[in-house]
Amino acid sequence: MNLAYHIGRYFMLLGRVFRRPEKMAIYRRQFVQEVDKIGISSLGIVALMSVFMGAVITLQTASNMESPLLPSYTVGFITRQSIILEFSPTMIALILAGKVGSNIASELGTMRVTEQIDALDIMGVNSAGFLILPKVLAGVFIIPFLIVISMFLGVFGGWFICIVTGIVTSNEYIHGIQYDFRQFHVYYGLIKTLVFAFIITSVSSYQGYYAKGSALEVGKSSTQAVVYSSILILVLNYIITQLVLI
Amino acid sequence: MISIEHISKSFGETKVLKDISFDFQQGKVNMIIGQSGSGKSVLAKCIVGLHTPEKGRILYDGQDFIPMNSRERIEIRKHIGMLFQASALFDSMTVEENVMFPLTMFSDMKKEEMLKRANECLERVNLSGKNKLYPAETSGGMQKRIAIARAIAMKPKYLFCDEPNSGLDPQTSIVIDNLIKDLTTEMNITTIVISHDMNSVIEIGDHIMFLYGGEKWWEGDKKDILRAENKELTDFVYASKFMRNLKEKLA
Numbered sequence: 001m002n003l004a005y006h007i008g009r010y011f012m013l014l015g016r017v018f019r020r021p022e023k024m025a026i027y028r029r030q031f032v033q034e035v036d037k038i039g040i041s042s043l044g045i046v047a048l049m050s051v052f053m054g055a056v057i058t059l060q061t062a063s064n065m066e067s068p069l070l071p072s073y074t075v076g077f078i079t080r081q082s083i084i085l086e087f088s089p090t091m092i093a094l095i096l097a098g099k100v101g102s103n104i105a106s107e108l109g110t111m112r113v114t115e116q117i118d119a120l121d122i123m124g125v126n127s128a129g130f131l132i133l134p135k136v137l138a139g140v141f142i143i144p145f146l147i148v149i150s151m152f153l154g155v156f157g158g159w160f161i162c163i164v165t166g167i168v169t170s171n172e173y174i175h176g177i178q179y180d181f182r183q184f185h186v187y188y189g190l191i192k193t194l195v196f197a198f199i200i201t202s203v204s205s206y207q208g209y210y211a212k213g214s215a216l217e218v219g220k221s222s223t224q225a226v227v228y229s230s231i232l233i234l235v236l237n238y239i240i241t242q243l244v245l246i
Numbered sequence: 247m248i249s250i251e252h253i254s255k256s257f258g259e260t261k262v263l264k265d266i267s268f269d270f271q272q273g274k275v276n277m278i279i280g281q282s283g284s285g286k287s288v289l290a291k292c293i294v295g296l297h298t299p300e301k302g303r304i305l306y307d308g309q310d311f312i313p314m315n316s317r318e319r320i321e322i323r324k325h326i327g328m329l330f331q332a333s334a335l336f337d338s339m340t341v342e343e344n345v346m347f348p349l350t351m352f353s354d355m356k357k358e359e360m361l362k363r364a365n366e367c368l369e370r371v372n373l374s375g376k377n378k379l380y381p382a383e384t385s386g387g388m389q390k391r392i393a394i395a396r397a398i399a400m401k402p403k404y405l406f407c408d409e410p411n412s413g414l415d416p417q418t419s420i421v422i423d424n425l426i427k428d429l430t431t432e433m434n435i436t437t438i439v440i441s442h443d444m445n446s447v448i449e450i451g452d453h454i455m456f457l458y459g460g461e462k463w464w465e466g467d468k469k470d471i472l473r474a475e476n477k478e479l480t481d482f483v484y485a486s487k488f489m490r491n492l493k494e495k496l497a
Contacts, residue, residue, distance in 0.1 A: 022351055022352070023350070023351060026350060026351065110337075114332055114334060114337075115330045115331070115332055115334040116334050116335075116336055116337075118296055118330070118334065119328065119330060119334040119336075121295075121296060121323075122294050122295075122296070122323055122326055122328045122406075123323060123324075123326075123347075123348050123351065123352075124319070124320040124321075124322075124323035124324050124326075124351075124352065125351055
């Protein structure tokens, strides 16, 4: 009953979010600001995570390949596949659910408890559209770019660790990352990313927009935003993989 | 003028407002007073449409607000200015941007015209030159005045003030009270002030409604309120020593 109530209210909120904006120019400005807040400010953590995870995947793959029948370039192949299919789209989305999701929920939650959202409503502004639409559009626009950068840096991290440790030669690694490359796998990763970006921004906005009471409740809504976004990302990751890859 | 007729509102089993009718007069400061939990803020939120009452009518200059669709409500709301208890200024915007916000959303003014209007409003509340500050860099009293400047930017027909003096020192409270009173007269608007501050009532209240337990218990003007003999009302009015002394002097 409670779950059905939240699902219903979430879709009703989305209905208000996607109404025609009052003034396009103001929404455009909001969109650019959100692209900066959601995307550009997350670049550092995404880059750091991707380089190190690429390096670790390469080391772990190389150290677990004991059979002499497996060619060394397999290390590059497995690193590429792990990063493009799973690490960049899903793990980075989970990281962003924590960083971006909690930020959105706490921002909107604070606006709710300090009556700023009521102020917008009383002025006649569609508060849901004005506050949430730019966040959702900015997320869906910029997060795929972050994921592409993450894919590149993850593969680069693997190559860099090969150079540093000599665990696999550079040529073998590069041969591995080019071996049996299917463009569709990148598209699959990006399809997942679009869905995850929408989930992170819209679910977090929902939690913040309907926060009630005090600062304590804002913290709670922020935590719930991260938890529910993460659960939905994991469930949808399974469903999309089943539908698209199998 | 705003009229409310037989307004009732419940939250679950709890009846918060019971059959309230009242006329908020144009060009006057109409006050809703009562103890905490008497339903003042809920009534105000019903009038501006943040809550929907179960029964009754709300008439803005004769237009019934409750059955209106969202587009019609927006047209009414463009004529409403509201001063919130915690000011509700937008943290991410400067003072000037806060005041200009309703103009940017709903007017076709050029930026220079909007800036001119914002400066007029800020000057009216004695905050000239504070344009580039952020709300966090201003005092509580200044925030209230910025909120008033934002509320009057669109030249509203109706002004709502929810506890305008809460958290302010007595001197600043009087400044805010006088500002509300002066703007009401100058702009000939219907002002509704929600308060439990008797100083404000004596200072600016033209037409007063006393709520008790979600019911309209009394209505009248500030002279009547000092002579009223209703027990619940006199308990409220003469709760402070200052007011009891005043009563003795009047006697």
